[in-house]
Amino acid sequence: MKNTICFLLLVLIGYGRAFPQSETDSVKVYFHVSDTHIDPSFSGNGASLDSIFHKLETDSLLYGPTRKLRSVKVTGAASPEGSVKFNRYLSEKRAGAIFNEFRRKGLLSDSIASFTYIGRDWHGLQSEVESDENVPYRSDVLSLLERINSSNPPAHPLAELKSLHGGIPYRYLLAELFPDLRASRLTVEYERLFPAMRIPDLPLESPELITELNGEILPLPIKLGSVKECRPFYMALKTNMLYDALLIPNIGAEFYVGKNISLTADWMYGWWDRDRSHYYWRAYGGNIGARWWFGKAAHEKPLTGHHLGIFAGAVTYDFELGKGGIMGGIPRGTLWDRCNFISGVEYGYSLPVTRRLNIDFSFAVGYMGGKYLKYEPKNDFYIWQSTHRLHWIGPTKAEISLVWLIGCDNYNRSKGGKK
Secondary structure: OHHHHHHHHHHHHHHHHHOOEEEEEEEEEEOOOOOOOOOOOOOOHHHHHHHHHHHHHHOOOOOOOOEEEEEEEEEEEEOOOOOHHHHHHHHHHHHHHHHHHHHHOOOOOHHHEEEEEEEEOHHHHHHHHHOOOOOOOHHHHHHHHHHHOOOOOOOOHHHHHHHHHHHHHHHHHHHHOHHHHOEEEEEEEEEEOOOOOOOOOOOOOOOOOEEEEOOEEEEOOOOOOOOOOOOOOOEEEEEEHHHHHOOOOEEEEEEEEEOOEEEEEEEEEEEEEEHHHOEEEEEEEEEEEEEEEEOHHHHHOOOOEEEEEEEEEEEEEEEEEOOOEEEEOOOOOOHHHHOEEEEEEEEEEEEEOOOOEEEEEEEEEEEEEEEEEEEEEEOOEEEEEEEEEEEEEEEEEEEEEEEEEEOOOOOOOOOOOOO
16 A cells, blocks of 8 residues: 555656646836836835745745746836837836846846846837727727837837827826836746645555655655645754863854844853862853844845844853963852953854854954952962953954754755755
8 A cells, every 4th residue: 555655646746747837926016207226115016026025935936846947037118208229228227126126135146037128118008008998099099009019110109109189199198008118027937846736644654755856856755644834944053163162162042033133142151170280261151142134145044144233241250370360250249240241243144064054253342341350379279369340342252153053944055055
C-alpha cells in the first residue's frame, strides 16, 4: 500500500512538470501630468504597490520550489497631448520608476526584465473610448482612432483629434480619459511547476521520498496528512567572538518583530580567578536593545544587511593581574552601586556566510557611568585604595558575532547561502 501511494505521488508530480501552469501578477501605477515620479497618495498607487509587494514576498515567488520565474515585462506610456519626443521620454522614465520600486526591495533584477516604451498611447485611448459611451461624437472619434492605429496613420494625428467637431470630443478625452493613459505597468510571469494538490489524511507514516524538481533534490513530507504551510518566523542566537577571545563567554538572542525592526538581548559571564597568584578576570552583565534594518539585503530577508540600533545595559567587572586591581561597582551596595551602566547607539552589518549562519560586525558609541574602586592585593587581603565615579563618552561596544539563524523561512538564499 505504501509503495502504491509513493508511486501515485511521483506520477502526480511528473504530470505537473509536463504541463506547467502559467500565471501572472501585475500592477499599474498612475502619474501626474508631465511627471515621472510615483506619488503613493495619487490614484491608489500606494495600495496597489503594497498589495503586489506583499504577494511576492509572502508567496516566495522568486525562491519557492513550486514556481519558476519566466519574465518581467515593464511598459511605460503617456497620454497623446504633448510632443512625440517628450512623450517618449515620459514613457521611459515612468517604466523605470515602477521597476525601481521593485529593485529597491530586492524583488527583481535587471537581467530578467524587458521594457516597452509606448509614448503616445493611441491604442490605450481607443480601448478607453470603446468602453465609454459618454464620449461626444463617439463614432467619429473611434473612426479617427482606427485610422491613427492603422498601418497608414495620418501625418498629424493629434491636430486632427483636437480639431474634430470644434474640439468638443478632445476636451472630454483630455479631462476624463487621458489620466488613465499616464501610467506604467509591471507584469511578472511565472509558471507553477506542479499543480496544487491536497494529500488526503491517512493514518500511516510513509518512508521519506526523494524527487528531483527544477534541478534540485527535494524531500517530500515524511508524514502524509500533516502537511502545513510554513509561517515565517525570524530569530537568531549569537555569540560575540571578540568577548570569547577574551575568555568571557556570552550569548545573545534577536527576534524580528516586523517592519524592519528587531529586539535584542545578550548576556556575558566570565568568572575566572586564581587567589594564590592574585589573578582575577571577571565580568558579567547584559544589554537589551532594538535595531532598524535597512538596505537591499535587509529588504530581501530580515536580520541581514545594514542595521542601526539603540541599547542599554549593566555590567560588573573585576580585573587584577597580580598587582593593582580595578573593580566595577561597589560590593554589597545598592543595585545602582554594584553595576556600571551603559547606553548608546550602534551601527552594523550582518553578512551571510552559509545557509543558516551570518557574521555580524557592529560598533557602538555612547555613555558608560557608575562607580569603580581600585585596590591592591597584599598577602591574603585586598586593600582598598580609592573610589572613583566613571563618566565615559565614546566607544562602548565592539562586536564580531557568529549568528545562527533560526525559524521558518529564516535562511540565506543567495550569496553565502544555498538557494
